[in-house]
Amino acid sequence: MTASSLKVGVQLRLAAGDFQALLDALASRGYRVMGPTLEDGQMIYGEIGKVADLPVGWTAFQEGGSFRLEPRPDQAFFGFAVGQQSWKQFLWPPHQTLYQVQRQGAGFHVIPGAEAVPKFAFLGVRACELAAMAVQDQVFLQGPHVDPTYKARREQAFIVAxxxxHQDPGVCFCASLGTGPRAAAGYDLALTEVLRGQEHFFVVEIGTMRGADLIRELPERIATPEEVDAAARVVAAVAGNMGRGLDTTDIKELFYANYEHPRWDEVAARCLNCGNCTMVCPTCFCHTLEDSLNLTGVAGERQRRLDSCFSVDFSYLHGGSIRTSPKSRYRQWLTHKLATWIDQFGCSGCVGCGRCITWCPVGIDLTEEVRAIRETAAGVRKE
Amino acid sequence: MTAKLPDPMLPTPFVVQKVKRETSDTYTLDLSRADGPTNFAFAPGQFNMLYAFGAGEVPISISGDPAVPKTLVHTVRDVGNVTRAICRLKRGEVLGVRGPFGVPWPVDRVAGEDVLIIAGGLGLAPLRPALYHLLQHRGEFGNIELIYGARTPKDLLYPKELERWRGRFDLRVHVTVDSAADDWRSNVGVVTKIIDRARFDPPSTVALICGPGVMMRFTVLELMSHGLTPEQIYVSMERNMKCGIGLCGHCQWGPYFVCKDGPVYRFDRIKDWFDRREV
Structure with a gap:
């Protein structure tokens, strides 16, 4: 294929049988290719060296509090929605040593932590997850202080969207938020998987020149209009089949005006305050800093680790915590995610991936909570 | 390729030059840099993250004079593991400092106004730098009234300094305590009760308030009953803080990160959140 024909926006056809060439091309450029894989009956993000590492022929059914892996009748590579993990674990490691500290006479000496930045290629990044990265970019890159770990990892990462x-997006609601199911921006290459009869291929759209350079060496050809159309239909079918939706009209005002809505008590009675939703959420960024000393008392370190606003300790101030009731902690999480986030970062903290619904042990569904508050909101509530 | 830690996350070692016991559980520490000359510029109302070796880190307001950057001064109350470790430091020992962080008192934007400084308990510590600044630029302001309440006479911070301030003709000092023995010659009662004694012209007054939540709540109400508007009132808020730079999320208060959007807020901007519980 001529170099000049490979421009941003061009769509190519890559046969499923040639997919290994894409993995090899990434590996040959020094990328650690991470993607969905099955391990111990779970679907996680792990190293992908060969096509067989992908959950080929598997699908996942998700509902509130439920994630079920089942075989598919076909050999789809990506025939599921998202699993419990998100890419944030690679871009912002949940455990990191910030510095080590060594006693020296009456004082101490601080040794800053430094780490080699892994060069990741993320394979199979959904539109909602691209949206989540854009949200975390706002948090870690656009404020007065830039997070250097996130920045370095983010800049290096090669993204195959x-x-x-997936035809059964049970907990998904990206279509209602405009964050999916089609990847609009923020990728080097974007794939659409097409299965029809005996035919199995990918339509690959070039997102960056870096993506174009990589794909140049693959055995692909320009996709026909008919193939491009087939890919578009796959995505359109998902968009029309979303299991859930979230109405975000004036949502900030809705939350600010309903701080004492009775629904908060109701949801708090179901919520276990386990913090699962914050762990699986691809945008939740709250973290804590922990200091420790070794047994000799002369050397210690400071760790940064992911934290959750569901712990009582999170808001601890001398004398007690600010958010003592489970209700206040659930309210903090959801209000932050959907309302105060807008004031803080100019965007919503929710991208519609549905993880917090699936991985909630009691199946609390934020779209349902928002609907319940909206239906009986202060001002329109009938007394 | 390696990622370097952001400088604001690295503590700078400071040596304890002097420890002064203020009350039974509160100490004032004079600090200077361990590794060179000290030139710690800050604005009144800002805070630092203080690190006690191995124990952890806490946000503490700077209580010294912004015009004397060669000494960093903190007043710390022993209320937990880390503050206890800091309060037990001796002269010559070292702690870590990150900062200064946060939005300061608006002392450079209130020329010509009467200024009410209203403190409850340890709340005088973050207000003392503001008072130093006002007194150094005394001619620029109208009346300056310090209104200070503590639990008992023994809980008053900076008693000698209070006496010196009391002796000045260009500053009026009003002190009250919640309870006292018979030998106490001054006011008894909550701080809101002595706001009446202060001389100020409500339309051209600003109030700077720092103290426990309930004290600030009633002080704001009292000031509004004297005709001050929310735009004339500033409060300093307190929350759990870990990073100090608006990234860790612990200090969230509604839409605000208290470490970077605060701790000092003009009241009209936060009044919708101020009275809400468990935010």
Whole structure:
């Protein structure tokens, strides 16, 4: 293929049988390719060296509090939505040593931590997850202080997006938020998986020149209009089949005006305050800093680790915590995610991936909570 | 390629030059840099993250004079593991400092106004730098009234300094305590009760308030009953803080990160959140 024909926006056809060439091309450029894989009956993000590492022929059914892996009738590579993990664990490691500290006479000496930045290629990044990265970019890159770990990892990462083709998006609601199911921006290459009869291929859209350079060496050809159309239909079918939706009209005002809505008590009675939703959320960024000393008392370190606003300790101030009731902690999480986040970062903290619904042990569904508050909101509530 | 830690996350070692016991559980520490000359510029109302070796880190307001950057001064109350470790430091020992952080008192934007400084308990510590600044630029302001309440006479911070301030003709000092023995010659009662004694012209007054939540709540109400508007009132808020730079999320208060959007807020901007519980 001529170099000049490979421009941003060009769509190519890559046969499923040639997919290994894409993995090899990434590996040959020094990328650690991470993607969905099955391990111990779970679907996680792990190293992908060969096509067989992907959950080929598997699908996942998700509902509130439930994630079920089942075989598919076909050999789809990406025939599921998202699993419990998100890419944030690679871009912002949940445990990191910030510095080590060594006693020296009456004082101490601080040794800053430094780490080699892994060069990741993320394979199969859904539109909602691209949106989540854009949200975390706002948090870690656009404020007065830039997070250097996130920045370095983010800049190096090669992103192979995947336009969603899963036909049972039970907990998804990206379509209602405009964050999916089609990847709009923020990728080097974007795939759409097409399966029809015996035919199995990917339509690959070039997102950056870096993506174009990589794909040049693959055995692909320009996709025909008919193939491009087939790919578009796959995504359109998902968009029309979302299991859930979230109405974000004036949502900030809705939350600010309903701080004492009775629904908060109701949801708090179900919520276990386990913090699962914050751990699986691809945008939740709250973290804590922990100091420790070794047994000799002369050397210690400071760790940064992911934290959750669901712990009582999170808001501890001398004498007690600010948010003592489970209700206040659930309210803090959801209000932050959907309302105060807008004031803080100019965007919503929710991208519609549905993880917090699936991985909530009691199946609390934020779209349902928002609907319940909206239906009986202060001002329109009938007494 | 390696990622370097952001400088604001690295503590700078400071040596304890002097420890002064203020009350039974509160100490004032004079600090200077361990590794060179000290030139710690800050604005009144800002805070630092203080690190006690191995124990942890806490946000503490700077209580010294902004015009004397060669000494960093903190007043710390022993209320937990880290503050206890800091309060037990001796002269010559070292702690870590990150900062200064946060939005300061608006002392450079209130020329010509009467200024009410209203403190409850340890709340005088973050207000003392503001008072130093006002007194150094005394001619620029109208009346300056310090209104200070503590639990008992023994809980008053900076008693000698209070006496010196009391002796000045260009500053009026009003002190009250919640309870006292018979030998106490001054006011008894909550701080809101002595706001009446202060001389100020409500339309051209600003109030700077720092103290426990309930004290600030009633002080704001009292000031509004004297005709001050929310735009004339500033409060300093307190929350759990870990990073100090608006990234860790612990100090969230509604839409605000108290470490970077505060701790000092003009009241009209936060009044919708101020009275809400468990935010």
């Amino acid at each position: 995947l336009n969603c083709g």
